[in-house]
Amino acid sequence: MNNLCVVLCVALPDEYHPAALERRLRRRLDRPTLDRIDRLRQPVDRLRSMLGRLLLRHGLRLRGLDDDAGVTIGHYGKPRLVDGTAEFNLSHAGRWVVCAISQTAVGVDVEQMRPFDLVLAWRFFHRRECAALAVQPAAAQHDYFFRLWTAKEAYMKALGLGFQRDMASFSVAPRADLHVALDDPQVSSQPYMLSHLELDPGYRLALCRQGQPVQVLPVTLDHLLSLTIIH
Ligand SMILES: CC(C)(COP(=O)(O)OP(=O)(O)OC[C@H]1O[C@@H](n2cnc3c(N)ncnc32)[C@H](O)[C@@H]1OP(=O)(O)O)[C@@H](O)C(=O)NCCC(=O)NCCS
Incomplete structure (x- = not known):
């Protein structure tokens, strides 16, 4: 174990x-x-x-x-x-x-998928994430927003920085297989892996670990x- x-x-x-x-x-x-x-x-x-x-x-x-x-x-x-x-x-x-x-260092984030304001995305997310969110079908935007949010927060928590890290300074890209691509220009050799885990239909759960x-x-x-x- x-x-x-x-x-x-x-x-x-x-x-x-x-x-x-x-x-x-x-x-x-x-x-x-x-x-x-x-x-x-x-x-x-x-x-x-x-x-x-x-x-x-x-x-x-x-x-x-x-x-x-x-x-x-x-x-x-x-x-x-x-x-x-x-x-x-x-x-x-x-x-x-x-x-x-x-x-090794680990970060986790669970969020309840409550109604949200898209303005939050424009305010906090990387421009690539905003663009990816904007092209989602309307019915999928809610889920996609929370996939982005939880993945970003799990990474920031693995780093130990929480919201001290500027959310727009790196980008994530959730994939259909639950893995999440991570691009952090501040890191040359990225030790972390991001993925979503199934928990509860009304929630999103992301995990950031080192493989x-x-x-x-x-x-x-x-x-x-x-x-x-x-x-
Ligand atoms: C960590 C943080 C992202 C949590 O956000 P959240 O969505 O409200 O809460 P979550 O339920 O996902 O996580 C809370 C847990 O994260 C953990 N946590 C707290 N600060 C953390 C950090 N910097 N990095 C990683 N994990 C942290 C704690 O275990 C906390 O739960 P607990 O208080 O019951 O032990 C946010 O509180 C934050 O950015 N904190 C750091 C900000 C800061 O600089 N604080 C200065 C205090 S010294």
Whole structure:
């Protein structure tokens, strides 16, 4: 498993009691993690952030690594394992929480395909991406926009820069086979590979890794709660 890039996914249930779920999740997390998460005002943001950390622990354990390894927040906010035994990245949107774990730097982005304004594309995307979006049939533009957005964000997250990187300074081109071509003029020998993964019809999920085979592991909330130790 350690040569794989593992992508763990968990969904919030259709119906749940946020306060009761938060109580159950809190018991499974350490104080520094909770202190950081408590700065989030919206209950759903706290829940998704907590679930991300539990997915991380579950994934580390599956790899035979210390599932209680500390996490430190690096440059531009990217969390990393203190012991450096693996690289990981988290993303959450709507009901989904995703955690990618790999031996080398990794980035992941999930987005819920809500209605969007095309102006966003003209404002943030590379001119080649805007041109490709403009020639999509009207019915396909929505999906194509989110394929572009998630692929770009997954790359920026793998770099650890997030939105510090100018989105228009590199371009991506999603292909029908779910691979995404990447052109970054700032990099002469590109170590990263981009692809989309199937998750949920209302969402788009992109992964940026350094060539490892990928294994997607959906986890139910109940399973995750049963696996993780209460502190
Ligand atoms: C990272 C970023 C792209 C996330 O965007 P988003 O679409 O709102 O959120 P996502 O759900 O996809 O990802 C959130 C997760 O990304 C991770 N993350 C945070 N900063 C990151 C970074 N610079 N690079 C990679 N991953 C990052 C975190 O794990 C976070 O989840 P958590 O707070 O629950 O642990 C955006 O917040 C960003 O650009 N941050 C950096 C900006 C910056 O300079 N911050 C300064 C703070 S030191």
